[in-house]
Amino acid sequence: MAEASAPAIATRQPRFVILRWLKLRPGAAHALPVIAFLLIGFAAPLAWVIMFSFMPERSFSLLNEPTLDNYVTIFSGTTYRSFLWSLGLAAVTVILLALICYPIAYGLTRVFGRWSTLLTLLFTIPLFVSENVRLYGWILFFIKNGVMLGTLKSLFGYEGETWLFTEGMIVLGMVYVYMPFMLFPMTLGVSMVPNETRDAAFDLGASRWQVFKEVDLPLAMPGIVIGFLLSFVLAVGALVEAKVLGGQRVIPIVHEIELAFTYAQNWPLGAALAVLLMLVVGTLVMLVLRRFDLDTILGRR
Amino acid sequence: MDCTQEGPVSRGMNTRTPVIELRQITKSFGSFTAVHTIDLVIGEGEFFTIVGPSGSGKTTVLRMLAGLETPTSGDILLRGKRINDVPANRRPTCMVFQSLALFPHRTVGENIEFPLKIRDVSKADRKARALQLMEQLRLPADYYGKNVTKCSGGERQRVALARALAYNPDILFFDEPLSAIDYKLRKTLEKELKDIHRETGKTFIYITHSLEEAMVMSDRIGVMRQGRLVQVGTPNEIYTAPNSKFVSEFIGDVNIIPVAINGTGKLHSAELGAEFTSPPIPAGFRSGHLVVRPESIRIVERSDSAENRLSGRLYNEYALGSRIQYQVRVGEQVFIVERLRQQAFQGGIDSEVQIGWNARDSILVGD
Numbered sequence: 001m002a003e004a005s006a007p008a009i010a011t012r013q014p015r016f017v018i019l020r021w022l023k024l025r026p027g028a029a030h031a032l033p034v035i036a037f038l039l040i041g042f043a044a045p046l047a048w049v050i051m052f053s054f055m056p057e058r059s060f061s062l063l064n065e066p067t068l069d070n071y072v073t074i075f076s077g078t079t080y081r082s083f084l085w086s087l088g089l090a091a092v093t094v095i096l097l098a099l100i101c102y103p104i105a106y107g108l109t110r111v112f113g114r115w116s117t118l119l120t121l122l123f124t125i126p127l128f129v130s131e132n133v134r135l136y137g138w139i140l141f142f143i144k145n146g147v148m149l150g151t152l153k154s155l156f157g158y159e160g161e162t163w164l165f166t167e168g169m170i171v172l173g174m175v176y177v178y179m180p181f182m183l184f185p186m187t188l189g190v191s192m193v194p195n196e197t198r199d200a201a202f203d204l205g206a207s208r209w210q211v212f213k214e215v216d217l218p219l220a221m222p223g224i225v226i227g228f229l230l231s232f233v234l235a236v237g238a239l240v241e242a243k244v245l246g247g248q249r250v251i252p253i254v255h256e257i258e259l260a261f262t263y264a265q266n267w268p269l270g271a272a273l274a275v276l277l278m279l280v281v282g283t284l285v286m287l288v289l290r291r292f293d294l295d296t297i298l299g300r301r
Numbered sequence: 302m303d304c305t306q307e308g309p310v311s312r313g314m315n316t317r318t319p320v321i322e323l324r325q326i327t328k329s330f331g332s333f334t335a336v337h338t339i340d341l342v343i344g345e346g347e348f349f350t351i352v353g354p355s356g357s358g359k360t361t362v363l364r365m366l367a368g369l370e371t372p373t374s375g376d377i378l379l380r381g382k383r384i385n386d387v388p389a390n391r392r393p394t395c396m397v398f399q400s401l402a403l404f405p406h407r408t409v410g411e412n413i414e415f416p417l418k419i420r421d422v423s424k425a426d427r428k429a430r431a432l433q434l435m436e437q438l439r440l441p442a443d444y445y446g447k448n449v450t451k452c453s454g455g456e457r458q459r460v461a462l463a464r465a466l467a468y469n470p471d472i473l474f475f476d477e478p479l480s481a482i483d484y485k486l487r488k489t490l491e492k493e494l495k496d497i498h499r500e501t502g503k504t505f506i507y508i509t510h511s512l513e514e515a516m517v518m519s520d521r522i523g524v525m526r527q528g529r530l531v532q533v534g535t536p537n538e539i540y541t542a543p544n545s546k547f548v549s550e551f552i553g554d555v556n557i558i559p560v561a562i563n564g565t566g567k568l569h570s571a572e573l574g575a576e577f578t579s580p581p582i583p584a585g586f587r588s589g590h591l592v593v594r595p596e597s598i599r600i601v602e603r604s605d606s607a608e609n610r611l612s613g614r615l616y617n618e619y620a621l622g623s624r625i626q627y628q629v630r631v632g633e634q635v636f637i638v639e640r641l642r643q644q645a646f647q648g649g650i651d652s653e654v655q656i657g658w659n660a661r662d663s664i665l666v667g668d
Contacts, residue, residue: 199369200402203389204416204468214415218406 052271059268070272079256079273083280086252089167089242090235093174097182097231098224100175105187105223110195120187123180131177135244138173139164165247173241178234182227189223190216225292229285236281253277317344319380320504321366321472326375328361335361337528338375343506348498350507350515352551353525359508360399362525363474366506367396395470397478401461403449409435409460410445416468434463437500439493455486462497475507479514491517512551516540524548545666549592554626554637556598560665561588568665573632578608578660589667595626595639597662600646600654607657611636615646615654629656 024032054066057073074080108116126134141147144162152158163169193216201215202208217224239254248255253273260270319342328336336358343349351359364370365377368389376383384392395416403412413431414422422430432442438459444452449460458478465473475494479487495518498505509515515522516536523533524547532544543549546557560577563569568577568591579591600615601607613631620626625645627638638656640646648654 194400194402196398196400196402197404199389200396200398201404201415203367203369203394203396204464205390205419206415207390210419215404 049271049274052268053275055268055271057268058266070268071276073269074272074276079253082251082253082256083277085242085250086236086238086254086277087280089170089174089238089250089252090232092171093178093235093238094182094228094232096171096175097179098186098228101179101183101186101227102190102224104183105190105220108187109191123183127180132240132244134177135173135240138169138176138245142169164245165249167246167250170241170246170250173245174235174238177238177241178231181234182231185223185227185230186220187223189220189227192223193219221292225288229288233281233285236277317347319343319378320345320347321506322376322378322381323362323366324376324378326362326365326372326377328358328365328370329373335528336365336372339530341523341530341533343504346502346504348495348505348507348518348520349523350509350519350521351523351525352509352512352515354510354551356527357525358528359525360476363396363476363506363508366472367394367474368392369396393471394474395465395468395472396474396476397461397465399476399478399480401457401478403457403461403464405450407449408445409440409447409449409452412449412460413463413467415464430467431463434466435459437466438463438497454482455490458482458490462494466497466501470503472504472506475505477509480509487514488517494518512539513553524551541664543592543664543666546590546592546668549590549664549666554595554639556593556595556636558591558593558634559588560591562586572634573611575609575611577663579663579665580660582665586665586667589665592664592666593658593662595637596624598636598638598656598658599640600627600629600638601657605657608660609663610655610657612653612655615648615650615652617650618646629654631656 022029048062051062053070054068055062055064055070056067057069108119112119139146142149142162142164145153146162149160149162152160197219198211198215201211206214237254239252239258242248242250242252242255254277257270257273257277260266260273264270321343323339323341326336326339327334339362351362353359361370365372368384368387368391372385377385379392404415407415410428410431411418413434414427417427417430428445432445435442435444440456440459440463444456449457452460461478479490482490491514494505498518505518507515507518512522512524516539519536521533521535522539523530524539525531526547532539532548534542539548540552543552549555549557558570558577559572560568560570560579562582563576568579568582569575570577570591577591599605599607601610611631613629613636615627616630616635617628618625619628620642621639623642624639625642627640627646629636629638636656646654
């Protein structure tokens with residue numbers, strides 16, 4: 001029986017004529033639907049944006065003659081400030097997040113024991129609430145006569161200025177919003193450091209700081225790098241924090257893109273800005289991934 | 302009398318100067334006492350092995366000696382100085398861990414050089430020392446730049462030992478480092494380790510759950526059970542004079558007959574319905590176990606003068622290479638009898654046999 005049916009399977013032809021015509025192997029044939037989905041849902045919109053960035057100003061069609069005008073406008077104007085603000089705010093946010101999250105990650109994996117699950121849950125819960133709602137919560141907290149200043153005023157008669165609508169406030173909002181994206185990969189990274197390896201380094205004469213530098217940090221690096229990338233990429237795209245908490249004092253690049261697409265009705269300019277942002281962030285991510293090859297760190301290669 | 306109450310006997314120390322001393326060491330984790338009032342003196346240059354089943358507290362003892370745990374009470378003395386509060390990184394001791402705890406992100410060379418790098422030894426000196434240790438431990442020199450995760454089990458073992466030796470400690474601890482290695486390689490590494498011990502002259506304190514492994518390497522052995530040190534002695538003493546049923550069982554195949562003193566003052570086994578002549582019975586002994594090694598029991602002929610005899614049935618036989626082991630059933634009790642291969646018993650399976658042993662070949666222990 002088995003001998004008879006085996007050749008039958010091997011010689012069975014694809015049912016669809018197009019597949020036979022394409023001479024695809026079964027694996028490639030099965031990947032076709034996903035490839036088609038990715039092309040339509042992911043690559044095509046991206047291609048449209050890239051193509052639009054080469055269209056003349058304020059045009060709404062891809063049928064015009066390609067031009068570099070939008071890029072010229074961007075490089076001759078002051079838009080670079082928005083780029084710098086976005087990158088700068090994201091960098092500050094990520095550095096602060098790293099400093100805040102490492103001790104928490106360490107605590108979650110080694111110190112808090114059975115309380116870790118509860119704490120992890122507490123860090124997750126805010127994610128269930130819309131970002132805008134949470135940011136307006138901060139407004140209520142910090143606004144004049146709000147939770148903080150109102151309480152200080154009624155209890156101690158202290159009348160202070162609000163901290164709202166400052167750069168610091170934007171950073172606070174971003175640190176708050178993107179914390180889970182740094183914390184969880186980092187916790188995973190820290191939990192990958194075996195206790196015996198830390199003990200061994202300590203036993204071999206290393207000080208606590210040397211154990212951290214030589215063992216903890218390099219072995220937790222995959223998680224740390226992923227946390228850095230995740231929160232950085234998200235923070236570069238941050239918009240509402242600057243709008244709500246910063247009171248439009250700072251215009252991040254994403255805000256510029258939004259303005260170009262909506263208020264200014266200048267799709268090609270917006271598209272060019274988006275392309276530049278993708279290039280900048282993409283290059284940074286590539287550089288980081290090249291510097292920290294995750295497989296090498298894990299000793300897999 | 303219960304023989305385990307005699308406590309550990311520190312024999313076999315000979316003329317060694319004490320290097321490390323445990324005085325009434327107890328370690329509790331919450332309500333659980335892992336280590337219970339241990340007293341132990343280990344001599345300079347000794348190869349001392351602590352044996353016990355898992356959960357007997359042996360790893361905890363080692364971690365306290367290394368400075369990775371602090372005793373709840375009692376003192377640890379290093380050459381007469383109390384070191385309870387000296388952290389691991391400032392003790393002249395070094396541990397080879399069960400998992401080996403090598404640094405996976407480092408090469409073989411970097412692993413071995415780690416303790417030297419910590420001490421700011423120059424790069425050239427570090428490398429020279431690493432290569433020297435690699436040669437001593439029979440690691441090829443071209444492994445220096447090899448990723449440590451690419452090494453085989455035996456090679457990693459050697460890297461871990463080389464790294465520990467690079468620290469140049471006075472005392473080396475081993476926490477079952479050979480437990481995950483296959484039998485043949487383990488036998489080789491056991492001997493190598495004993496050679497390294499001889500070459501370096503350092504004190505080795507080793508932990509294992511295999512008394513066989515302990516026997517091969519150790520100058521002295523301490524047997525632990527449920528956080529207590531139940532017997533300390535040379536391998537020979539542990540083998541020939543176990544002080545409890547627990548220790549005698551731990552050695553391997555052994556015949557244990559539950560016995561009690563009967564009305565006439567003789568040893569009697571209720572299960573076998575037999576009386577035994579035995580070594581002198583300690584005063585106050587009421588009940589316990591008679592231990593007879595498989596090689597001390599023989600299948601007896603009529604003319605044999607064995608002082609103790611039992612009739613049974615040959616149930617099965619197992620070839621162990623140089624020896625043959627027989628399983629003889631006397632009533633419900635199973636006896637293990639061993640003979641050299643050349644003297645194989647000629648009767649077949651299921652034949653009625655008589656087994657016997659002399660009183661001086663049996664050991665009387667408490668419960």
